Amino acid sequence: MKILFIHQNMPGQYKHLARRLAAEDGNQVVFVTKRDDRAIPNVRRITYRPTRAPHKETHPYLRSSEGAVLHGQAVARVLLDLRREGFVPDIVVGHPGWGETLFVKDVFPDTPFLNYCEFYYRSSGQDVGFDPSKPTEMDRILRTRINTGPLLQSLEACDRGMAPTEWQRSTHPAVFQPKIATIHDGIDTAALRPDPSIRVTLPDGGVLTRDDEVVTYAARNLEPYRGLPSFMRAIPLILEKRPNARILVIGGTGVSYGAAPTDGRSWLDTMLAEVPVDRSRVHFLGHLPYDGLLAALRVSRAHIYLTYPFVLSWSMLEAMALGCVVVGSDTAPVREVIQHGRNGLLVDFFSPQAIADTTAAVLAEPRDFAGLARAARDTVVAGYDLDLCLRRQSALIDAMTGREGRPPSRIPAAISPTERRTLALAGHDQARP
Structure with a gap:
């Protein structure tokens, strides 16, 4: 199977999933990112850069949207290059937060796209307006609605979504929630144990x-x-x-x-x-x-x-x-x-x-x-154990690619201490402590 990951801060939420899929026999894994300082075994990394930053003259409400389009265009160029060289993924797995996934379905219209549904911004009832000592200005309310545009476009275009918690899933528009599965990124409870002697x-x-x-x-x-x-x-x-x-x-x-x-x-x-x-x-x-x-x-x-x-x-x-x-x-x-x-x-x-x-x-x-x-x-x-979450993520990918019922992957049952530490260090700045 050919798997394409998209996340500007490789590996982001995919540090364990990408590694596991890359370890399976016969898989080809490509990761499109802005990072050039990280690697995952058996994963081909392709970096990109937007051609420019949003113009200062752009309407303030639209600057983040313009930034998203610029990121989406840069990724689309990479995807077109991959298509020209004959790499057509069986599935695309990506985070929409910076606009990178905006044009996935335009380049690969027949490829299933699994969208990471981390959070959908709203002008009330969530973070905006939460602190009563800081009244929300109308300018922020209007800007918030416009800023959700790229998220909404990726959500509409995707075949399935994946949210880490049920509450985060619930922030998304109700009409799209049925296609969003709640599966956490996973916590390595085998490594994270209490230590009375610490x-x-x-x-x-x-x-x-x-x-x-x-x-x-x-x-x-x-x-x-x-x-x-x-x-x-x-x-x-x-x-x-x-x-x-x-x-x-x-x-x-x-x-x-x-x-x-x-x-x-x-x-x-x-x-x-x-x-x-x-x-x-x-x-x-x-x-x-x-x-x-x-x-x-x-x-x-x-x-x-x-x-x-x-x-x-x-x-x-x-x-x-x-x-x-x-x-x-x-x-x-x-x-x-x-x-x-x-x-x-x-x-x-x-x-x-x-x-x-x-x-x-x-x-x-x-x-x-x-x-x-x-x-x-x-x-x-x-509910959040890494192996459990990875099995759920893999099952969702198998369902999207028509591979249900396949034999279990022959991959290491456990991550070695060295690999565990390397993966943890690589992904730490993507965690949201």
Whole structure:
């Protein structure tokens, strides 16, 4: 079978699926991307570049759409070259977020196209307008509707879609939801296990173990979409309630979602100006290598995860797989996975006091919450395990390509430790911690 993947940040959500398909006898796998620094065994990588950026004179509502067309054109040129050399895929698997998949069905009209349905933006009821302290301007409402154009076109053109969670699937137009399957990217629960003997050495030389009162908070970038203001305002309250608590803050100071502060500072600097913290007990670790992130989560007694109604982070599920007690925001993406008091704890996104009180309770009596940690891991193993998700993804591809009932693939039953680490490191910056 010939499989074509399209994602500007190779491997993105396809780091495991592409590897598995490339390991099957007789498969040819091509990956079209903007990245030129990553490789997957047995996968041919083809890079592209848009010919230019959107014009400054383009209407502001249309700049992202123009960018999508430019990305789509650049990918279409690659696909035409592939067609000329005789490579016609049996299936195309792609992410529409940057416009790359806009013209897939125009170049390969008879090839099934599996669209990644990560999130469909709306002007109300989701991330836009979520924070009541920031009224939504009409300009943003109008721009949001126009910005969904490329997503809608790819969704209409695709043969099937795949969303990582049911809530993310539900953000898409109802008329198209029947052709979207809910299948998560997968969490490697075989590798992500609790480790009672874990030791973490901090930049100041201090060493933390599972006997310490460690709180973790992780995001790709520290920003409001992932609850940074509420978390920062909760820090002094946690430290006051638990004099021995140590807090590990993991993430960069850029902007992944939403807007940057208007004064040019980072959101972290903005919050530190409002909420000074004791740097001997609160450690801002920046971006960590994937192994470092996992070590921090393994030593954590309470992991705080806050998010707008938006894309669910891999890091929350990873924390659960590692046996963390998650103190999560009572928002739709989190509620899909965490049931309060059964496999985690839910708090008001906007209440630093509730975040602090709940976190302090976990720190004070870890044995009282040990059952939640075990149930959290069981939840991920049962519904989000990597092997389970890959089987579901493969079954969907087989159905789309008419290959149901084929014998099981002869591929390694497990990923070697070296391969596992390589894949994890390659995909970490695509995760949405």
